[in-house]
């Protein structure tokens with residue numbers, strides 16, 4: 001599943017390719033699962049708009065749209081097209097007439113002649129349109145200040161790993177980056193969130209941002225089969241220090257990395273380095 005750094009990379013790639021292009025018409029497939037808004041509403045909202053920008057909000061891709069034709073029924077306001085990639089969703093920018101992949105659920109024809117396509121074999125991805133500004137459910141991990149970060153977790157009795165994954169608290173930290181952040185902060189994943197000291201919270205706050213920023217700089221680190229906005233595979237992978245390294249020696253102390261389950265998710269840590 002693409003995590004925050006991958007979504008950031010994809011959103012930036014889309015922004016470079018389709019900003020200031022216009023959506024002329026929209027085709028939507030028959031499968032209902034990817035449609036969080038009704039098909040007719042998605043088509044009506046997208047058609048006849050200028051894409052003013054594409055950005056990441058949490059793990060969502062948000063297209064900011066502005067009507068460019070003057071049909072009065074559209075109203076003057078801006079609106080958003082919000083895409084969640086789910087497990088296997090991809091947004092492709094294709095040349096006109098290029099072959100339509102199986103599991104294509106939406107095609108937006110652009111004024112440039114290219115097409116923006118949403119492809120998703122497993123159909124956990126979601127397409128939604130909104131009139132008001134989409135902010136996402138939780139706090140943005142790359143922007144949150146230390147004081148607010150501490151407040152998020154102060155009252156939680158959940159294991160810190162589960163709290164990091166709770167999208168109502170921090171929006172967009174996934175399994176890989178939660179494990180990597182906890183390792184760097186030297187905090188055990190099962191520690192109850194409300195037992196972390198201020199010093200540990202400071203380390204964790206810094207670690208979450210550092211891990212995500214490094215991964216964004218490396219172009220995301222997904223190990224699954226999705227591609228960037230050009231349809232090309234091949235993201236760099238940051239070196240995971242604990243994630244996926246069960247039984248291998250810790251890079252700091254050489255003890256074997258352990259794997260446990262916390263909040264239903266496979267969790268990797270070093271029992272010697274993390275307290």
Ligand SMILES: [Zn+2]
Nearest residue numbers: 250253270273
């Ligand atoms: Zn260690």
